[in-house]
Amino acid sequence: MRVGRGAREDRADARDIEWPPSARSPGPAGRAGAARALAAAGASRHRARDFAWPGAHGAEAGVSGCGRRNILLVIFDSLGEGALASMADALPVLSGLRREALRFAAAYAPSPEGGPARASLFTGLDIPVHGVWTDGVALPERETTVAQRLAACGWRTWLVGRRHLAGVSNWTTEHARPFEYAHLDWAHGPLHRSRQNAYLAWLQDRAPAAYAEIFPTQANADDTDCPDWQRAAMSALPDALSFNRWVGARSCELLASHGRDGPFFGIAGFVIGETMGAAPRQSSPCEALQERALRQADAALGDILRQLERSGLAETTALVVTAARGSVAEADTDAPMQESAIRVPLMIRSPGLAAGTVAQAVSTIDVAATLYALSRVPPPRRLQGAPLLATGPGSVGRGWALSRLRRDHGWKTALRHGRWKLVVSHGDPDAGVQPGFSLFDLREDPEESRDLAADQAHQGMLETMIDLMIDARVAMEDRTEPRIASF
Template sequence: MTCPTRHNILWIVFDSLSETACAALPTLSAFRDSSLHFARAYAPSPEAGPARASLFTGLDMAAHGVWTEGVALPGRETTVAQRMADGGMGTWLVGRRQLAGASHWTTEHARPFEYAQFDWAHGPLHRSRQNAYLAWLEARAPEAYQEIFPAQPDPDATEISDRQRHALAALPEALGFNSWVGARVCAQLSQPAGGANCFGVAGLVVGETQGGAPNPHIPCETVDAGAMRQADAALAAMLERLDSTGLAERTAVVVTAARGALATSRGPMQDSALHVPLMIRMPGRAPRRTEAMVSTIDVAPTLYALADMPPPRRIQGRSLLDGTPRDWALSRLRSPDHRWQTALCMDRWKLVVTHGANGRAAHDSLFDLTEDPGEASNLAADPAHQDRLEQMVDRMIDARVALEDRTEPRIAKF
């Protein structure tokens, strides 16, 4: 299934959102029903930094090198936006990016010529002086801004107080972060060249930390209900603007999340932390739901296909428009604050290998996601499932081999 026509692209990226949460949101639920819906899409990591690096490059984390939070995407790697800009598309971003370090309230700079318009904002509680949302809030509602941030940022004080969180939650909907993202995207689409041959990214923030300091003991996070409502309304506004400007007829809209969100305390590799929404609405393409297992490293090559643009030579994902998904997904946690884990999802089964201090497997967990979606029953020690366990271990080895980077040219035979 090829896609030979170049589309304008609006790419909407949630920071933390599980696939199952979409059913409770009216706009997301309706959008899912009108799209090419990949119902079994998995992130390559429960940590936002590695997962987002894979999303924006089409590379596995072992290839791009962002192995945990706080590691910047190396300069040698090419992002989707860079490639789109080089190909002549107008590029812009509103909201979260998270491909470089932003500790101690520093600004995350885009790469040269990556975005023609860059409205960067890590989140509503990230106090960088270059946070475009906070600059807008201070100008639009100075009293509300002072209520949240009564003093200038102290680079050594990265914790967010409960008072600040309550002040943020008390903001009127129109002043919320995701409402601002939606309004800025709508304004961008309304410009004379805003929808002409464009690639736009809307970075929505719904995770509980809201751009504040992450919890080092939890590599994933739960979602904020108020931020989710705002994000769903912002999506509705963006889709309506595409319709009212006539851009919907030539714009592909892609909705996904960098990673999932915690639903229980079962651990960072639980299904909800890895299983993310992935929906693509294309002009002239009938909606369809597919149960094929895919990874979000496949999003970048899919975006290149939508733009009718050749991908970089160094890419590991596959376009989801050609109808040949690999039907498995590999996810890894390599945080220095947690036991390292590797997970393989394939068919109805999920294998999680927890690694010991020497890197070797310490213990295995095997789950039947159809019979046990909550992953309450570990079948790894069950004699009736030893053949399945061995098969999944073999397939995990195969998956790691399949994702090796072999793009370095061979210039000699000796």
């Protein structure tokens, strides 16, 4: 589908796409050509940062003799940036981090589905590259997670809570890779009834009567739908028995036991989504959040930060807080690429790192590269993300972010660049679904209530964004395999 160029009056809108200095004036080639130049320049910078990393020639090259910083990664399962901002008064710890950390105000998950988005977050690879194209697909063994890489370089690695890099239906246990974690308290969620769910084992031991009330029968692997009364009973547990306070308490115990013989890389995986680890809705990939669970997670994060101080680790620990995907007001939404579903919190607090806000669009595909930069561990060759610390206030980075959704949920792609957002519905002839476009000006319409794709005055901007999306997809093609010969 081609889009007309539009009238002269739309050219001011086209210039609002925030060109970097090398492409600020579209020139005689027109807006579409300038978009291609922009994407090419972004791809060039992206490749230079990713594949010319100093000391990346060997697995542990450059590690010895450098500062070995502790890293704590906090991941929420489903939390939108807008939802976090709207609940700021009820979340003192997260609100404090929004002021005190380096905050990325336009961070996007690569997918509104948790599994694909987490695979990108843990590997630094785009969805078509790592292969986790939807929930229920396991991350291939060929891919390296950040935890694996840091463990191989001497970091003491641990995870408490959700991981979600493999299928977990039928109450399946998700197994970590060999030597990935020195300590693993895995729990996909408070209602996921795997026998290896560490939280449920703890709850049954700590509060057997409460456990028996929530789970009066044995788990049935063929019946993973939890009734409303069961969700309500789990949600009504006292804060001290909640899943997220357990994640915080176990994380604090691991921090308290940490010696000074080497750095640690810890992951606290909070669960605040409404399904709580049970079977998700089939009608939508999105999930609404539980406000009480979020408040419990906020309190647990406060406990973790205080434990860092008590243990003398705060001055040597980098803290990264983000979410696998966003959250929506109604889980059965017919707009899975809306801002609330894919724009997520992303905050970094680290010794020597100035607080501030980055307004340009970034992707959580860049989190892995950022963790390597913080740890000063050379990343694996197979990495597409770029360190976000190179895109601090006032700098120019990639400048755009892509999110994708599989065919079963409408086969969509979203692109954010500057004030503009494009959502492409790719269509499905078998289902009778026609392709189409949606264009939003997020500066003037942050709620995405006015689709400008059919507006004649914005046809030039629509074409520019379509061209940029094509070039962005090309820029994210897999070029991680090194070229070892000229032909």
